[in-house]
Amino acid sequence: MELHYEIVPDYKMEVCRNLCNELMTYQKAKATISPELFDTMNFETRLFPSVHKAMHNYIVVVKDKNKLVGYVYANISPKKVYRNDFATFFDMNSVQRKAVGCLSQFYIKDEYRQYGIGSKLFNMSMNWLTSFDEVDDYFIFVSNGNDGALSFYKRKGFAISHEILDGFITVLHSKKVSENEHLTNF
Ligand SMILES: CC(C)(COP(=O)(O)OP(=O)(O)OC[C@H]1O[C@@H](n2cnc3c(N)ncnc32)[C@H](O)[C@@H]1OP(=O)(O)O)[C@@H](O)C(=O)NCCC(=O)NCCS
Incomplete structure (x- = not known):
């Protein structure tokens, strides 16, 4: 493997369409509760609006030579975007600041899993x-x-907070820790 990690500017997010x-x-394929909700979820309805x-x-994105093999997408967003027509993702009062961080999308192609790529992107x-x-x-x-x-x-330090949409989604939460702890954890 010849792995390269590349930070992609927003205007080039299209490269992640297929992933x-x-x-x-x-x-x-994994879901047993309301799998049909995924039928309308795709690049246009998920990554682009986010x-x-x-x-x-x-x-x-991660490339093996020139082949795209995985990506991660994280963002900082106003907390209010997490209360919308689809769901209320968390209790707005449980978050003091106006914005939250989210590790929003994460995918490594099957044959590239278990090599530490996910941990590096995380x-x-x-x-x-x-x-x-x-x-x-x-x-x-x-x-x-x-x-x-x-x-x-969970192994990376996130804890289950609660479930939403009758168990369709499990919400994981982590709070900022001191500077020294950051260095230890991540
Ligand atoms: C979740 C996901 C991103 C993790 O990526 P990954 O590249 O497999 O992650 P890593 O290889 O870093 O770690 C996976 C585990 O394999 C272990 N591992 C790492 N290198 C390994 C190796 N050479 N041999 C065996 N195991 C190894 C790691 O120790 C890790 O276990 P740990 O969590 O106990 O530390 C990946 O499995 C994935 O894309 N899954 C499908 C999509 C998905 O579920 N996305 C998340 C949506 S919320």
Whole structure:
């Protein structure tokens, strides 16, 4: 493998189109609660609007030579975007600051999993997310049936907060810790 990690500017998010769509297909296949909700989820309805609503975006793609093999998408967004027609993702009063960080999308192609690529992208994302002084709360939303991802994030220090949409999504939460702890954790 000849792996390269590239930070993608927002205007080039199109490069993630196929990987984003693969992630939605993967999540639908894993889900037992309301899998049909994924039928309308794709690059156009998920990545594109998220990037536009966010205050700051961080997209990293991984390439093996020139082949795209994975990506992560994290953002800093006003907390109010997490209360919308689809769901209220968390209690607005439980977050003091106006903005939150989210590790929003994460996908490594099957044959490239278990080589540490996910851990590297996770660390890059958390280093980026924790660099914003005005943010203390970080969220990850995991769809039902994706127990592998849930365990991965728990091992990385996130805790289950609650479920929404009758168990369709499990909300994981992490709070900012002191500077020294950051360095240890991520
Ligand atoms: C979740 C995901 C991003 C993790 O990526 P990954 O590249 O497999 O992650 P890593 O290889 O860094 O770590 C996976 C585990 O394999 C282990 N691992 C790493 N290198 C390994 C190796 N060479 N041999 C065996 N195991 C290894 C790691 O220790 C890790 O276990 P840990 O969590 O106990 O530390 C990936 O599985 C994925 O894309 N899944 C499908 C999409 C998905 O579920 N996305 C999340 C949506 S919320």
